[in-house]
Amino acid sequence: MQVDEATVKRIARLARIKITEDEAKGLEAEISGILNWVEQLDEVDVGGVEPMTRVVPIKLKMRDDVVTDGEIADDVTRNAPLSDEHFYVVPKVVE
Template structure:
């Protein structure tokens, strides 16, 4: 896959990054180098290789999946201009 100058400008626009015309060629080269590296990685045979969380074998820490309110409702709404019973109040905007 190759990126042209128009694609570089479109990516910059979507990312809300200001790119000058003299920078487009350099960024085009950088993006093409990244894509070439990704294509090179896709050539590696990974059949039989299990996903890893680290280079050393370890189990992920687990915790109970319990829904709580965090017990900090007063802190959460402390800076709100209007609250009621630990809820944010906002002005009515739809009639």
């Protein structure tokens, strides 16, 4: 599978990573190379095979639907680059 420069820019936008024109060109070759390499999976017949979602057959555990944690707003916001009274501060989103 070859990806073109426009596709690289589209996925970079989806991934929210800014890339330069030069970087897009380099990534086009790198990503195409890796996608070509994984294409060998096309040789495998997966008809009727279930996807693996769990490596050991355990049932997801259930717990009572009660509050087990909280009241730690100081801890939650302690590492924020910018915060104000337990709120994260971001550029204006809604005009």
